[in-house]
Amino acid sequence: MERSRFLGTVEEAVGAATLPGLPAPHPGRAVPDLAEVDLTPHFIEAFELLDGVVHWGAALEVITGIMTERGTEEFLSWDQEHLPADGLLSALAERGYRRISTTLPADPEGRVPHQMGYMDARVGISAAVAAFAESGSVVVTSGPGRSRLASVIPAVHVVLVPTDRIFRSLSHWAAQVESPGRLANLMVISGPSRTGDIELTLTRGVHGPGEIHAVLLQ
Amino acid sequence: MGQPVTFRRRAVGEMGTPKPAAVGRAARRFMGKRQWAIDDFTPMEETRDRARMIRLHTLANLHRYLGQFADSVERNGGTVLWAADAAEANRLISEVVGRKEGSLVIKSKSMVTEELDLNAHLQGDGHTVVETDLGEFIVQLAEDHPSHIIAPVMHLTRQDIGALFHERLEIPYTDDPEELNAVARRHLRRFFLSADVGISGVNTGIAETGSIITVTNEGNGWLTTAAPRTHIAVMGMERLVPTFEDAATIVEVLARSATGQRLSVYTNVVSGPRRPGDPDGPDEFVVVIVDNGRSRVLSTDASEILACIRCGACLNVCPVFREVGGHAYGQVYPGPVGSVLAPGLADFTEAADLPFASSLCGACREVCPVRIDIPKLLVHQRVRAIRENDPFRWLGPGLKLYGQAAKRPRVWKSLLAAGRVAGRMKGRDEWFHRLPFHAKGWTQSRDFPAPARQSFRQWWKENRDGT
Numbered sequence: 001m002e003r004s005r006f007l008g009t010v011e012e013a014v015g016a017a018t019l020p021g022l023p024a025p026h027p028g029r030a031v032p033d034l035a036e037v038d039l040t041p042h043f044i045e046a047f048e049l050l051d052g053v054v055h056w057g058a059a060l061e062v063i064t065g066i067m068t069e070r071g072t073e074e075f076l077s078w079d080q081e082h083l084p085a086d087g088l089l090s091a092l093a094e095r096g097y098r099r100i101s102t103t104l105p106a107d108p109e110g111r112v113p114h115q116m117g118y119m120d121a122r123v124g125i126s127a128a129v130a131a132f133a134e135s136g137s138v139v140v141t142s143g144p145g146r147s148r149l150a151s152v153i154p155a156v157h158v159v160l161v162p163t164d165r166i167f168r169s170l171s172h173w174a175a176q177v178e179s180p181g182r183l184a185n186l187m188v189i190s191g192p193s194r195t196g197d198i199e200l201t202l203t204r205g206v207h208g209p210g211e212i213h214a215v216l217l218q
Numbered sequence: 219m220g221q222p223v224t225f226r227r228r229a230v231g232e233m234g235t236p237k238p239a240a241v242g243r244a245a246r247r248f249m250g251k252r253q254w255a256i257d258d259f260t261p262m263e264e265t266r267d268r269a270r271m272i273r274l275h276t277l278a279n280l281h282r283y284l285g286q287f288a289d290s291v292e293r294n295g296g297t298v299l300w301a302a303d304a305a306e307a308n309r310l311i312s313e314v315v316g317r318k319e320g321s322l323v324i325k326s327k328s329m330v331t332e333e334l335d336l337n338a339h340l341q342g343d344g345h346t347v348v349e350t351d352l353g354e355f356i357v358q359l360a361e362d363h364p365s366h367i368i369a370p371v372m373h374l375t376r377q378d379i380g381a382l383f384h385e386r387l388e389i390p391y392t393d394d395p396e397e398l399n400a401v402a403r404r405h406l407r408r409f410f411l412s413a414d415v416g417i418s419g420v421n422t423g424i425a426e427t428g429s430i431i432t433v434t435n436e437g438n439g440w441l442t443t444a445a446p447r448t449h450i451a452v453m454g455m456e457r458l459v460p461t462f463e464d465a466a467t468i469v470e471v472l473a474r475s476a477t478g479q480r481l482s483v484y485t486n487v488v489s490g491p492r493r494p495g496d497p498d499g500p501d502e503f504v505v506v507i508v509d510n511g512r513s514r515v516l517s518t519d520a521s522e523i524l525a526c527i528r529c530g531a532c533l534n535v536c537p538v539f540r541e542v543g544g545h546a547y548g549q550v551y552p553g554p555v556g557s558v559l560a561p562g563l564a565d566f567t568e569a570a571d572l573p574f575a576s577s578l579c580g581a582c583r584e585v586c587p588v589r590i591d592i593p594k595l596l597v598h599q600r601v602r603a604i605r606e607n608d609p610f611r612w613l614g615p616g617l618k619l620y621g622q623a624a625k626r627p628r629v630w631k632s633l634l635a636a637g638r639v640a641g642r643m644k645g646r647d648e649w650f651h652r653l654p655f656h657a658k659g660w661t662q663s664r665d666f667p668a669p670a671r672q673s674f675r676q677w678w679k680e681n682r683d684g685t
Binding site (some may be wrong): 102178198 | 267294301371376394403426437440441470479488489492497499516654667
């Protein structure tokens with residue numbers, strides 16, 4: 001249907017609507033609570049409540065430990081320039097770990113064969129552009145050098161979290177972030193993948209990672 | 219005329235089966251979890267008020283925000299398609315999917331596509347459609363329908379699911395949820411990575427940024443929108459807010475109300491196809507905006523129901539839903555919200571009995587995160603049902619007949635005697651489920667007690683001496 005006809009029908013319906021509280025003003029911007037609080041302990045508490053695992057610094061040791069435990073030498077990752085741990089990828093390469101490329105080939109027909117190469121990826125590395133103390137969430141985005149699938153495909157997600165990026169809550173951050181529609185994808189992750197679909201029994205890792213590790217960096 | 223007893227028939231069929239018992243247990247557990255989340259430090263009541271104002275404001279200006287949303291999607295490099303009804307939506311989606319023959323389509327949970335019966339349509343066109351939400355995947359394997367908007371297989375036990383996986387996926391029988399989960403993960407993984415098209419619903423669209431948000435706990439919403447070359451987002455036209463900040467309020471309220479989480483595990487904000495330089499993501503982003511009866515609902519007494527954010531809390535608290543389960547409603551949207559919405563979206567007579575499937579106890583209004591006055595809207599729909607399809611036609615003539623009989627002792631006595639005969643013929647059951655002639659209206663929504671085996675007059679004759 002034509003856009004104008006569709007919207008014409010909607011406009012007529014709006015005219016006839018019996019909504020309470022008309023003219024229904026917008027509530028306006030929320031007034032943020034700007035009290036100075038050290039949000040890091042709150043973030044840790046909330047993240048652990050969701051069964052996330054928290055580490056301090058030493059990203060390299062954390063990641064190699066997980067790789068050994070999982071018996072894998074391959075990983076997916078963001079590019080080094082977007083990881084707030086200098087030299088991390090070259091150090092992993094030096095120890096013999098191999099990064100699976102997450103850049104799709106230029107030919108659209110190459111997408112599926114390329115992506116099928118992630119089938120057995122067990123570890124993915126990315127970084128938080130923001131984190132939320134209230135909900136224990138981390139935010140990852142798309143962008144050059146920042147693969148989406150690196151954070152969602154592997155069984156274990158390791159996310160680097162600079163503590164100065166911890167905000168109180170999603171709505172606090174949303175009130176101050178600039179043009180969020182600029183990036184094609186923005187993902188707020190709160191704990192490991194879970195489902196309660198079978199008799200409401202909590203099980204982890206149904207599609208996304210079953211384990212999430214936050215490496216806090218000061 | 220529709221079938222005013224359909225809800226009742228379905229409900230009687232469902233009651234006493236293990237299904238509603240499972241639903242009742244699950245619904246109560248949902249409510250327990252919800253309490254936990256409301257006790258934390260967000261000012262929940264203020265946030266609910268904000269969310270309500272945002273939703274009502276959007277509805278009161280819906281045509282303007284839809285226009286702004288479409289402009290924003292196009293600015294981001296996406297395409298917007300407009301569908302007046304289910305047939306048009308299915309045709310438009312088919313056109314996008316059908317550019318390649320025999321496409322593999324993965325879907326993340328979407329109630330609006332249930333409303334369109336999209337899967338059947340795409341399969342009819344020769345495409346393969348795979349549901350990826352674990353519950354919806356189970357529903358699809360069982361060739362069943364979801365019974366709850368948040369927990370689609372609330373009506374199945376783990377043994378049911380174990381038997382189903384054993385039969386359909388050819389794995390050894392297990393009813394351990396962890397193992398069933400691992401089986402589904404392995405099975406669905408290759409579909410995610412190799413699908414041609416991902417179809418998602420939309421929890422909330424954002425007019426200012428042209429974004430759509432999907433909310434899942436499993437991660438299937440994110441995979442569906444990130445891995446295939448084409449992403450189609452199907453959006454009910456009312457599912458919109460003005461700004462990103464407004465959307466944040468809505469998803470915070472939604473997660474707390476639906477499952478007692480502060481946020482769902484994956485709140486996925488998609489704003490168009492991948493940008494130059496992005497290593498992955500879809501090349502093509504299409505939003506299909508669906509009316510399918512919504513503008514009709516908006517222009518009636520029930521417009522407020524469109525403020526609904528689909529958390530499912532009103533189902534969990536509803537004493538009727540807990541007794542009969544989701545399938546008894548016979549509609550895509552069950553429970554209190556569905557009883558208001560379905561008669562508006564569907565051909566009215568098809569669902570005209572649903573507004574009566576409520577005791578108007580008000581639990582749904584108490585629990586609604588955007589404070590929709592559902593009991594009031596149910597009453598509006600009842601009024602409409604009576605105006606358009608008077609199920610109480612029997613009342614006037616029925617009472618007149620009663621009056622005539624009650625004034626004539628002989629007629630009255632013989633009627634009671636006939637009732638006793640009929641009652642005796644029924645055996646032990648003490649209730650009539652159907653009465654004949656003008657009295658049948660009574661038993662359309664309630665039972666009628668069979669007369670006692672002995673009339674009071676007889677008993678008095680025999681016992682008046684006190685012996």
